[in-house]
Amino acid sequence: xxxxxxxxxxxxxxxxxxxxxxxxxxxxxxxxxxxxxxxxxxxxxxxxxxxxxxxxxxxxxxxxxxxxxxxxxxxxxxxxxxxxxxxxxxxxxxxxxxxxxxxxxxxxxxxxxxxxxxxxxxxxxxxxxxxxxxxxxxxxxxxxxxxxxxxxxxxxxxxxxxxxxxxxxxxxxxxxxxxxxxxxxxxxxxxxxxxxxxxxxxxxxxxxxxxxxxxxxxxxxxxxxxxxxxxxxxxxxxxxxxxxxxxxxxxxxxxxxxxxxxxxxxxxxxxxxxxxxxxxxxxxxxxxxxxxxxxxxxxxxxxxxxxxxxxxxxxxxxxxxxxxxxxxxxxxxxxxxxxxxxxxxxxxxxxxxxxxxxxxxxxxxxxxxxxxxxxxxxxxxxxxxxxxxxxxxxxxxxxxxxxxxxxxxxxxxxxxxxxxxxxxxxxxxxxxxxxxxxxxxxxxxxxxxxxxxxxxxxxxxxxxxxxxxxxxxxxxxxxxxxxxxxxxxxxxxxxxxxxxxxxxxxxxxxxxxxxxxxxxxxxxxxxxxxxxxxxxxxxxxxxxxxxxxxxxxxxxxxxxxxxxxxxxxxx
Amino acid sequence: xxxxxxxxxxxxxxxxxxxxxxxxxxxxxxxxxxxxxxxxxxxxxxxxxxxxxxxxxxxxxxxxxxxxxxxxxxxxxxxxxxxxxxxxxxxxxxxxxxxxxxxxxxxxxxxxxxxxxxxxxxxxxxxxxxxxxxxxxxxxxxxxxxxxxxxxxxxxxxxxxxxxxxxxxxxxxxxxxxxxxxxxxxxxxxxxxxxx
Numbered sequence: 091x092x093x094x095x096x097x098x099x100x101x102x103x104x105x106x107x108x109x110x111x112x113x114x115x116x117x118x119x120x121x122x123x124x125x126x127x128x129x130x131x132x133x134x135x136x137x138x139x140x141x142x143x144x145x146x147x148x149x150x151x152x153x154x155x156x157x158x159x160x161x162x163x164x165x166x167x168x169x170x171x172x173x174x175x176x177x178x179x180x181x182x183x184x185x186x187x188x189x190x191x192x193x194x195x196x197x198x199x200x201x202x203x204x205x206x207x208x209x210x211x212x213x214x215x216x217x218x219x220x221x222x223x224x225x226x227x228x229x230x231x232x233x234x235x236x237x238x239x240x241x242x243x244x245x246x247x248x249x250x251x252x253x254x255x256x257x258x259x260x261x262x263x264x265x266x267x268x269x270x271x272x273x274x275x276x277x278x279x280x281x282x283x284x285x286x287x288x289x290x291x292x293x294x295x296x297x298x299x300x301x302x303x304x305x306x307x308x309x310x311x312x313x314x315x316x317x318x319x320x321x322x323x324x325x326x327x328x329x330x331x332x333x334x335x336x337x338x339x340x341x342x343x344x345x346x347x348x349x350x351x352x353x354x355x356x357x358x359x360x361x362x363x364x365x366x367x368x369x370x371x372x373x374x375x376x377x378x379x380x381x382x383x384x385x386x387x388x389x390x391x392x393x394x395x396x397x398x399x400x401x402x403x404x405x406x407x408x409x410x411x412x413x414x415x416x417x418x419x420x421x422x423x424x425x426x427x428x429x430x431x432x433x434x435x436x437x438x439x440x441x442x443x444x445x446x447x448x449x450x451x452x453x454x455x456x457x458x459x460x461x462x463x464x465x466x467x468x469x470x471x472x473x474x475x476x477x478x479x480x481x482x483x484x485x486x487x488x489x490x491x492x493x494x495x496x497x498x499x500x501x502x503x504x505x506x507x508x509x510x511x512x513x514x515x516x517x518x519x520x521x522x523x524x525x526x527x528x529x530x531x532x533x534x535x536x537x538x539x540x541x542x543x544x545x546x547x548x549x550x551x552x553x554x555x556x557x558x559x560x561x562x563x564x565x566x567x568x569x570x571x572x573x574x575x576x577x578x579x580x581x582x583x584x585x586x587x588x589x590x591x592x593x594x595x596x597x598x599x600x601x602x603x604x605x606x607x608x609x610x611x612x613x614x615x616x617x618x619x620x621x622x623x624x625x626x627x628x629x630x631x632x633x634x635x636x637x638x639x640x641x642x643x644x645x646x647x648x649x650x651x652x653x654x655x656x657x658x659x660x661x
Numbered sequence: 662x663x664x665x666x667x668x669x670x671x672x673x674x675x676x677x678x679x680x681x682x683x684x685x686x687x688x689x690x691x692x693x694x695x696x697x698x699x700x701x702x703x704x705x706x707x708x709x710x711x712x713x714x715x716x717x718x719x720x721x722x723x724x725x726x727x728x729x730x731x732x733x734x735x736x737x738x739x740x741x742x743x744x745x746x747x748x749x750x751x752x753x754x755x756x757x758x759x760x761x762x763x764x765x766x767x768x769x770x771x772x773x774x775x776x777x778x779x780x781x782x783x784x785x786x787x788x789x790x791x792x793x794x795x796x797x798x799x800x801x802x803x804x805x806x807x808x809x810x811x812x813x814x815x816x817x818x819x820x821x822x823x824x825x826x827x828x829x830x831x832x833x834x835x836x837x838x839x840x841x842x843x844x845x846x847x848x849x850x851x852x853x854x855x856x857x
Binding site: 164166169224385390393410412414433434465490492523574 | 782833
């Protein structure tokens with residue numbers, strides 16, 4: 091390999107695309123490390139506190155695309171207090187002061203301020219793509235800066251962010267000269283939108299492929315937009331309500347016939363089911379359908395729609411589809427790869443309308459299924475065993491039985507055997523979320539069989555420290571472990587401390603770990619940040635036996651973070 | 662505090678055996694000692710926090726499987742807060758799609774219920790829901806004999822004010838003409854055999 095000039099190596103490395111492979115390449119020898127890092131354009135940072143912006147910039151001077159994740163996953167469920175951290179500002183400051191010509195920034199669970207967005211828009215001349223998922227801290231003022239200043243913007247994708255909406259003028263901030271938009275998603279904005287500006291923007295964006303509207307965009311505007319952009323591949327409707335006898339609706343029906351490229355459909359945030367027939371003609375081409383916010387479509391209307399979508403590969407739906415509706419999915423969508431069934435009753439106090447029967451039907455009808463998120467009323471071991479046999483290809487399997495610690499309702503047994511069958515059968519399983527009544531035995535199975543498991547989420551499960559130890563010992567590829575309300579204590583935490591340096595992070599809340607245990611861990615492993623979240627000022631300094639309510643630890647190159655708030659103690 | 666299955670043995674093959682047969686065939690399997698887990702946790706004194714309320718409830722249970730009060734567990738079910746805040750409930754302010762709520766009375770029951778006809782796919786689902794709601798069973802529907810063999814008959818008042826037997830007309834027609842439901846009992850019900 092010494093005989094090849096660097097350019098040849100670089101050319102070879104061009105074909106190595108995935109982050110993991112490139113990381114592996116960089117470990118071979120110093121030469122490869124150097125060539126790799128100088129040619130690397132895309133970097134993924136799973137935990138923004140694992141390193142510093144300076145380290146990143148020094149290593150990858152050719153950086154064009156950066157993905158950053160901030161808060162721990164359980165922040166999605168309000169388990170992490172506000173102001174915990176995850177600020178993108180230092181990263182944007184460092185990047186703007188460097189020579190890096192960043193073009194794409196993808197953030198998840200980070201705090202993004204208007205100031206950050208303005209700085210980004212002014213200092214990165216070649217910036218093309220901004221993707222924000224589950225972020226917070228910014229308003230439409232920041233969006234206006236992006237629209238106004240990023241001359242070559244191709245993508246603005248806002249997914250499920252909490253954005254303060256100060257009115258829809260940001261859309262008007264796209265200059266007339268901006269014609270490069272390929273993807274625009276503002277479905278999560280709650281406020282009004284300048285509809286005329288939107289229509290003009292679409293009209294001057296010939297490359298627009300993906301457009302997801304918010305609730306404030308009415309059907310008339312949708313009609314006008316589709317007329318100007320029949321080339322759309324991905325469409326998210328806003329409000330989909332009209333009088334089906336009207337002229338506008340009639341026009342829409344004809345316009346949609348020209349939209350032969352639509353493969354992804356979502357939205358229907360408000361919907362009049364009697365207007366659904368207009369979209370029937372495009373259903374057959376759909377590969378992805380997200381109705382998980384379309385609470386207004388249910389019962390027979392929902393089933394009628396699904397029956398037309400024979401080519402679906404991805405389906406996100408609410409549980410009001412019911413077991414019967416899932417049987418229709420199973421018989422219609424033979425190409426299905428990913429299914430997510432969300433609860434329509436989000437407080438979780440009512441009844442989920444799906445049970446194990448729906449899942450069994452799906453597994454029988456959709457053998458290509460590899461990703462599942464399923465909120466349900468109940469589950470049985472027998473059903474899980476059948477599912478495991480029917481679908482051995484699961485990569486992601488997340489099951490949430492709404493009532494915590496609920497046993498198999500038929501046998502009243504824990505669900506250990508059912509989940510055991512899943513991990514034994516699905517040899518490529520990378521992500522698993524458990525629920526229902528579970529003993530240590532399920533973790534024994536996981537440790538034994540889940541060889542590819544990278545992420546495990548556990549709640550209200552297990553009997554003793556052994557459960558956690560089975561997992562830590564057995565799952566060699568484990569990267570993220572998050573546990574809540576389980577009886578794991580210091581013994582489980584401290585038996586294999588070296589393991590945590592092979593992982594990205596560990597979250598434990600409402601378990602049995604003590605302050606003393608966490609301190610011991612922090613002392614033995616200086617390259618971990620062991621953070622205690624002392625939310626309601628419960629903890630007293632010095633009392634080692636007191637239980638720690640929330641602990642989050644992660645490996646890092648840069649020691650304790652300097653932006654930790656008062657209630658976060660880094661031990 | 663361990664389950665009686667002995668994990669302490671090195672080669673406890675029985676414990677590690679992954680049986681693909683139906684569960685419940687091995688008597689040694691026991692339910693988790695739920696109480697054991699509860700007893701381990703000392704009662705935190707922050708009574709205002711939702712999570713701890715759940716624990717204190719569980720403390721008082723010995724061998725029942727008492728799941729924590731659903732509405733009070735922080736961060737459960739695990740749904741993104743964005744979704745929780747933004748999912749419009751079905752019965753929202755959508756001009757064209759009001760839920761089709763009808764009253765349901767049952768002879769002998771102390772109070773009436775209301776159901777949304779729109780959430781059912783058809784008669785079988787509706788009848789199952791009624792059976793479950795009022796705790797009774799209904800016979801098989803037949804055109805000739807109505808709900809023969811059961812003590813109860815589901816009836817509805819249609820737009821004309823007549824009391825009809827549920828099941829005679831197509832589901833969509835039923836949904837649009839049904840004003841209220843009544844589960845009739847016994848002798849009254851017999852008179853509603855269809856076709857007579």
